[in-house]
Amino acid sequence: MxxxxxxxxxxxxxxxxxxxxxxxxxxxxxxxxxxxxxxxxxxxxxxxxxxxxxxxxxxxxxxxxxxxxxxxAAEATDTLDSVGDLGVSRCASVVSGHARGCFGGRCSCRGVSAQVTVCVMQFLLGLLDRQASEAARCRIDFKYALAMELDDSGFHHSVLVDFRGRLTQDDCADRLLDLARA
Structure with missing residues (x-):
């Protein structure tokens, strides 16, 4: 039912x-x-x-x-699909809003906030790095979530590998996970 x-x-x-x-x-x-x-x-x-x-x-x-x-997303307390676009955006914005402190300003051309958002969406949608990179280049929902211009060419998939590598340093992944659970 x-x-x-x-x-x-x-x-x-x-x-x-x-x-x-x-x-x-x-x-x-x-x-x-x-x-x-x-x-x-x-x-x-x-x-x-x-x-x-x-x-x-x-x-x-x-x-x-x-x-x-x-x-x-901030106002809603009930949704049709907790893994739908609204749920993805809400989760990604909560985590990415606090991500900058984990890297002390060390970020690539897109910034830590966008990288966290991509990783959260990638996980929730079950995408490989190349698929997430392609989605950021081609899909309008990714472009909106990442605040990218519609003609933005996106990023190389290796950016995600580097970002995850930095997450393993200085218990940053644990702090981001704690923020996501809060």
Whole structure:
């Protein structure tokens, strides 16, 4: 038997882009976002309070979406899927928010916060290093979680090997694990 989430404890973030520089415009996206928001709040669906459904339309930068997802994740106490995008973003943001202290400022071009986020998402989604690197290069959900520009070329998979090697030094992995459990 399926159990629906508690509407008062759940949040939804809807993201859509209808304006493009080099592609045909998609004006229906705006209408679809509003219709889906209404459906999620309506009596025939999850019945979320309207204030619990955020619509991010035509975001100018990745951080716009990331901040909205993080806000929703922080407010939500019930989700449809604890390993879904919201759960991944929440876990990754909690851990990565405290990661810088473990390395005393020693980080690669992406920074420790992004590396921790990739490693958490990689683990939760069961990806190999090359697959995680490819996901950061190609998948929009990874780009948003990592606050990358859409045309960012990503990183070489060996960055993850180096990062995990640094985790084994000075009990940093234990401190990050403690943060994730908190």
């Amino acid at each position: 399926s159990v629906l989430p508690d509407p008062g404890a759940s949040r939804a973030v809807l993201v859509g882009t209808s304006r493009y520089q080099q592609l045909e415009q998609l004006p229906a996206v705006s209408n679809n976002l509003q219709a889906l928001a209404g459906l999620l709040s309506g009596p025939l669906s999850l019945q979320l309070p309207a204030r619990h459904v955020a619509v991010v339309e035509n975001p100018a930068a990745a951080h716009t979406v990331v901040s909205e997802v993080r806000r929703a």
